[in-house]
Amino acid sequence: MDNCRILRDGHIHSPYCPHGTKDPFELYIENSLKLGLKEITFTEHMPLPGNFMEPEFLKECAPSQDVIENYIKELESIKDKYKFDIKINIGFEVDFIEGYEAIIKDTLNRYGDKIEDSILSVHFIKVEDEYYCVDVSPDEFGKIVKKLGSVEKVYDSYYETLLKAIKADLGLYKPKRIGHPTLIRIFNTEYPFEYKNRRLLEAIVKEMKINNYEVDFNTAGIRKPYCKEPYPSGILAELVEAYGINIVFGSDAHTALDVGRDFIKYAGELE
Template sequence: MEKRDAHIHTPYCPHGAKDKFEEYIEQALIKGFSSITFTEHAPLPHSFADPTPLKDSAMKEEDVEPYIIEINRLKEQYKNEITIKTGFEVDYIAGFEEETQDFLNRYGPQLDDSILSVHFIKCHDQWLCIDYSPDTFSEAIRLTGGADHVYQLYFNQVLKSIRADLGPFKPRRIGHITLAAKFQKKYPPSHSFSSSITEILKEIKEKRYELDMNTAGLRKPLCREIYPRPDILTAAKQMGIPLVFGSDAHHAKELGADYSLIQEYL
């Protein structure tokens, strides 16, 4: 079985470490990975205003070509040691589908393997980055009336992302579908949202997409849980949905983190 980490960030991430590409690759080699995918946060749509305080949610448009060129160079340099794939983590933002499709049409032919994720939800007229901080999540609760409402908004957007027409280069893997749980120990929901999760899994299955099996939540002190949680992974596996491990590393040392905990699902 191929040992693969398919959700890795890079020095182009404005909210991550500045570890070099080579540091990530060397970690992958040390840990015995045979395949990795760099999935930097794709630039946000031009007409969408990043709601985070530092406007640092995604890489800059002018960095896209250098990013692709650098990975192509590394593919050649390490071709006898490891498979390296070029990808993005693309944000699905409701109402900005046309711009997202334009980006994918422009760069899609140069990509190997990408992720479609939801980070932003609209609470009334205000966009918020769901995973930015506990304070931001608290603001979402204030605007919507409760943690349950925030979770439901998030799951609604994930479902919409799966159904969205983003053209022929739409990512086939759906990212961290339970990211709303990042601050669950401080802001717990009242129930498991099993019907919403089931609908999401059925849609992923029908579209023949993959599911990001993301261990980053285990490293978050207010989460301590895989995205998605183990019962959802079990259900997805039983449905025959391909599960793809991703460390969601933003530092080289995080590459492959907690891989041993998800091996049973692979």
């Protein structure tokens, strides 16, 4: 079956994700093989750099250090088991947390030699001295809007943080791919807004170009009930294309069934 020209899924979670499913690696891999994928990266969330928010909440966001050690160990043997069938990369999705750059760099240095592919994502923004997670729920998003005064200001804050992430010194093992760069649109059907600050978006894309970063073309947004579009979209997607930034498809699967999801819809336009 000629089901897709995209042969790689660069953004997949795992049974080690605290907010994901317990689907075993084998199930993700079997589904990848069925789709004809030739290469996949498991990008489990890297342990977070400290308790910058409610610890109970943060525990749900990313695995702890001990758990991530097991993730790497298990993947090393799984990789070997499937080596004749598919290329499997051991990876991380690394959170950029403003103010915690040094700790993030230390964590990356600790695991760097085991990590073959990775993504740098912004899920948290710092407002004054507080941190907010942007993709929890429409209600939580509403709180950020209230705090900052408008949806536009929330977008400003997100994209300013993204620019800082791209410029940050996270050391030798800093990821080369930027995760779901328009994640801030995750609740856009509830908070409709078209962001037009081309100057800031262009600064982001220029910085990606200078540093030779890639973009995670993330199809998870299509499945999100208040989003219905991939990341990136709109002006940012146009700029990514105009600047010739390389894109890597990512399903952001947290369940084996979502591997390679919706790639075919965009394959023709973007490859």
